[in-house]
Amino acid sequence: MLREHLPVLVIIIPLIAAPLCILFRGRDQAFGIALLATWGSFACSAVIAAKVMASGTLSYELGGWPPPIGIELRIDALNALILLIVSGIGSVVAPYARNSLLLEYVEDRSYMFYCAFLLCLCGLMGVAVTGDAFNLFVFLEISSLSSYVLIALGFDRRALTASYQYLIMGTIGATFIVISIGLLYQATGTLNMADIAQRLPEHGYDRTVIAAFAFLVIGVALKMALFPLHQWLPNAYSYAPSTVSAFLAATATKVSVYILLRFLFTVFGVQFSFDILPTAVPLTILAILAMFIPSIVACFEHNVKKVLAYSSVAQIGYMVLGIGFVTMTGLTAGILHLFNHALMKGALFLVLGAVFYRIGSCNIDRMAGLARTMPWTMAAFVGGGLSLIGIPMTAGFISKWYLIQAAIEKGWWHIAVLIVASSLIAVIYIWRVIESAYFREPPEDLQNVKEAPLSLLIPAWILVFGNVYFGIETSLPVSMAELAARSLLGAN
């Protein structure tokens, strides 16, 4: 009985838990509620993923209304994977938040944080389950609005401007998306994504549809910080509290990539997106620029959080590059990287949270010699960093492997070389941090720093372990990514 309502449960649980946090207020109560809600939706996501892998796409009619009129929740392998990423990272981050500095900073209003966090989770999960275009927009805005709040919680006053910048850019993006959905509605008379996909070819690809397409791609590109529309991201991620950076870096941009995939491949269809319109070329070019320019910038940054933020922009480039190949392997690579990048960036930001907890800074010079005083924390950083570089036996390697293979299959040698070259830049910016932590003398006031508390170390290490586990036992992400890629390409 409950099992058939699973698709809606994953969003209902955090949605109901969010106001409950405010009702109960107490720090522990709010924490308990948030923990139950995130773990609950993770459990639901896991069951859903198992069901989808076993028996194919799930469809759920909200309120019992059949699709063209009511809202349909529709979950295929891609959606299930996104659900797993979002709720999985949420489940690791929720207990982490309890002991991070964040809660001391907001003092007795920690329930507000949990409320915003749960709403953000709900929004992201909602985007991933819904089969309705307008509903998708609504959920995206729920997640965006709550993430503006979360970012503004940063300890630095610059967090406020960063959040404001994100608000402006994010709202422009959201407006573009809603304009696109409006145009599509005008053209096809439906908001159900599967329906739109069916009716578009009958309607013909007139200017309305082309305009809708352009608005959508630009809007989503803004939301996912595709170079050169990434300006909001480095500040937002570096001034936000580490807990929030970890959560958003691992999930928010991924969900935007999902939206791009869903619209390009399912709603507009491969033929329109890539054959009629030359989308692949600009996407590929932007992806390559994204792989290089932000990576190079990252090599010169002193704030390690900013290094990772720029690196995130670069990693979006890899995902978009995979999409731009428009082949089975390319899409698999892009989707795999979506999953793997969530693991590595989540781990790295959580590590930085532990660093900040002890030394109150993420400056590369302040982190000098930190490996002596905080060996476990820095070892976790090395683990996450190796995965980011793409060393074998880590998750990062698997996505690079598929990406390069996709380039070679298409015969794009220069691109294979570029992928490799850009991952060598990652060696530089990660190694700067490692060298500083392992080889330099600690600053005088930081000689007696204690190791981070276990409550921060364990979540970080869980994600580091995830990086290694999914670098060796790849069947889960690979099979889901392949299934997702097949269904995206097979839709037409």
Next chain:
Amino acid sequence: MHHQIYIGLAIILPLLGTVMIWMSGSRPNQREVVTVITSGLTFLCVLQLLPEVLAGHQPELHVTELLPGLEISFKVEPLGMLFALIASFLWIITSFYAIGYMRGHHEPNQTRFYMCFAIAISSALAIAFSGNMFTLFIAYEVLTLSTYPLVTHSQTDEARRAGRVYLGILMSTSIGLLMVGIIWTWAAAGTLDFTPGGILKGKIDDGLVIVLLFLYMYGIGKAALMPIHRWLPAAMVAPTPVSALLHAVAVVKAGVFTVLKVIIYIFGADFLTETGASIWLMYVAGATVLLASLVALTKDNLKARLAYSTVSQLAYIVLAGALATSHSLVGGAMHIAMHAFGKITLFFCAGAIMVASHKTEISQMRGLGWRMPFTFAAFLIGALSVIGLPPLGGSWSKWYIALGAADADQLVFIAVLMISSLLNIAYLIPVFARGFFGPREEEEAQMAGSHEDHGDHGDHGDHAGDHDTATHDAHDASDAGKRIAEAPMLCVVPLWITALGCVALFVYSDWLYAMLSPIVK
């Protein structure tokens, strides 16, 4: 069935040893015992596989499948057997030597040193036994990463800079070129298994073979082909046991071993000769042989000179691979063993000299032979083997490589080999000669004063605390020029074992030849 267990054990035992070394970090004696026992057991495991390989079998072990068709698996074939035998046997010797050296030299962070050492050996054995290119690549990267803390052991600025060069070159070549080559091979051939006769024939455009070979040869940075050899001299800032076992045997041999594996089992020797894709490689390797020898001549620092000598000797093996005839391939494989024993002896001697007299520069070693006769005698044996003179092992491998060059009608490389031997004499023998034929006795007294200053300035590699000892030594020298002041027994005995190994390899080379000959059938 039980052979699979030995393959697994050989790789896992050093890792278990790592954990136990870590746990006994505060008890040095226990830690050293663990190291020695682990190395002994590991060697025994490797030895258990030998009869099987000699009987012509190739035991396999499949661990896990990472991606469909892409698995971590091990397969013991003669070439890998040889490399594993060398690495694990010399690990035992080096363990004893390292104990003497590290204690004699009062090195800090010894626990980390022994741990990383064990991991490095484990990955070297995994390289030796790997059943496909993918497994090899993983172990190759682990080897790079696990040796990085060893190279930067002293944690000085110099070590950090050297570490950057080390990691920078090895990582960028392996990820930037080797990985691309592997993925290309995978895309073209659909498999990465090491298969006799190669897997690429007919799967790849003949013209592209050159490009792919380039990716492999320059991707395997550990083979130190010029101009990507810079990491090897840089790595010499490491403690001498590291230079000896890792940068004369395990790491660099892992490089040339991979080169041979790729040529024999990925490209296939016949395929390479048919397409002529490896001709450029012969010239690059030949040039490396000569240039590195010339550079070695200019180095006054003993370890730097040995490092360039290694670069040159590694290029012999690459040259042997590029010639791709059955004689040269067997010769190249033999040279892995011959050079390993010769060069580790030389490095052990360099370390013993450093421990006993704190001298690192060849110009300071005048007359030192009279005080360290055992060390210098062993140095001569090692040097002669590297030069390739009978009755030492190095002569056989050079002989077969030259024979291979004749088979392939590339006579110019016979000349290269001969010139190189002369150059080897020119840069190795003076070290020995200076030890014995330098001024002594009557000149010793007046030498002592200037010697002392000189010695102190030259000792930049050592820590400040050594100044007392250096002065003390110099006084010793002036008191009794001929008094024997050898390094600790734990340093001298190992270097004699390896020196005798050079002789043994000359005598038992037919056995080696018989074991290796299946690789070219």
